Amino acid sequence: MQRVGAGIGRIHLQCHGHDTVFSELSYSYPLKLLSPRVTTPGVGVVYVLTYGGGLVGGDRVNLGVEVEEGARLVMLTQGSTKVFKSRPGQTRFARPQGITPAQGDTITSQSLDVTISPNGALFLLPDPVTCFRAARYSQKQIFRLASKSSSAVLLDWITSGRISLGEQWVFERYWSLNEVWVDGKRVARDVMLLEEEKEPLQSSLADGDPSQTDSHPRSAATPTPSTSQSPLVPKRTLAERLTPYSCYATVLIYGPLTHETIRYLSSQFEATTLFKANKRPDLIWSLTLICNGEGCILRVAAKETEQVRHWLGAALHLLEGVVGVDIFRKTFS
């Protein structure tokens, strides 16, 4: 096993007949990868963990994954990924191997790059990300499917914060990119950006984010609209934009191992009939097919995280046979 830099991990799963072998499973602080023994043929499971169960300002995790022909990799976490508040110029961890983040840059980030061979599959089913008050978080996940015979189920979800402490969407910035490529072609690029507005919102200012304005200064030639006559717009908080829900989930689904699930979801969605209501539903979901029905994008929002978890367990239950009943039920119960 080769030595790797801070926060870097590699997973390489191979399949020989019914047996799966991790030909590589390496990681470095603060990342930790654990692979429990599983009995479902062709399936390998990895728990992706961080020391202390969270990430602090400036932490960076980079994970490279390769799933070989015929193998099915399930990636899980143990509990939500907690993103602590950003403290300018400080990081919680002393960094081994002399790696320090750029000064003043306290965005916590995770990046995942996955290659899936023909007939290979990835099931990325983590717990949600929870960004604490004033946290800044970026997540970039790229999935390269070698062909139409590769499959993927990619769950990405976020909660509003530490509800027990009264936190409801009070982090600073959350940016999450999920991009799916099939046979060298980009088929879906989902970018979710949840950012608190600066106060008070002044129309003559560009986004006040210093890291953005530094790297992308407004062109001097760009004339500013006549904002002097416009009154200030009162601040509209992230919480106001996302209420009444405190958990949002996106699931990208693609490939032959998911066909049954896609058919099931489509029929459930189309069977829904909406009548005018005065009360907002506790849970809402939507489904959009992509790639002529080879894949889909599922979005869910609910007032409570556990409602989403429970709903996902029911919506994706046909995957039980694909990843193994034990693993599936453990993830969604």
Place this chain on the structure above:
Amino acid sequence: MDFDETYILLLLSDSNLPTGSFVASSGLESYATHGFLSPQDQNASKDKLLLDFIRDSISAYGHSALPFVSDAYRVTTQVAGDTTHSQNDFVIRNLTALDELYDTMTLNHVARRASRSQGVALLTLFTKGFSKPREASKQSPPESTPSLEEQKHAAFTKLIEKFKTSVRREDTHGHLPVCWGVLTAALGLSLERSQFLHLFLHARGLLSAAVRMNTLGPYAAQQLLLHSIRPLVTTEASKCADLRTGLRLVEDEPDQGLDPFDEDVLDTNGPAMTWPLGEILASRHDLQHSRVFNS
């Protein structure tokens, strides 16, 4: 702003323009059906909830669409410098790349559908409505060489006809922000006006949908448009003015292995979906038992 630009702005702001926007509510109808325009407590009023929707919708649409308007505009202005046939191919190729990226980023079938139909309507508007009438061009004596303006206009007309054919053949999608960028560049509007007008028309479309839904009276709609919507559109247009897709203008035959978009620009300064609630509700549009709009 010169007189020509003012005249074009007046034309484009005409609510009678056949752009198909009158069948779009951009998620407002579904929003209402789900109870989001019904006050949940005493502090809320229906008007306030409607204004909140408009604000969130403008903000979300600006963040996802304006980068495409800006880059399609920039690509199209290339035609002005060179009116040869090969230049057209180059422009079409880049527009197609933008169109494809917008499609892969619009993961909402209702929004995709509405965007395509309004996009192609804009191209038709140009070829049928804004191109020079044959009668007018016949008036100049045949031996005189066409002016630079006339050459440019002819080149843009050719480009848009070609792009429209490409959409008809389903070689590309013809999404609204891309087509808007093309149209406004061809008409000689400044990029800043183009961005602002695009968001303004989005907002006005929402208001006219609200009037049709009987959520708002026609006077109240004008009042909102004049006083409340203006700072919102100005703010969002300014916030999103510098967002880009990172499209590299590829001169030669595209390298199959190379993505036409600069990853760093696309990630740090690119389009994003900023309102998941609106996205889910808009995607549920077709599930409504009765509906007036197409999106």
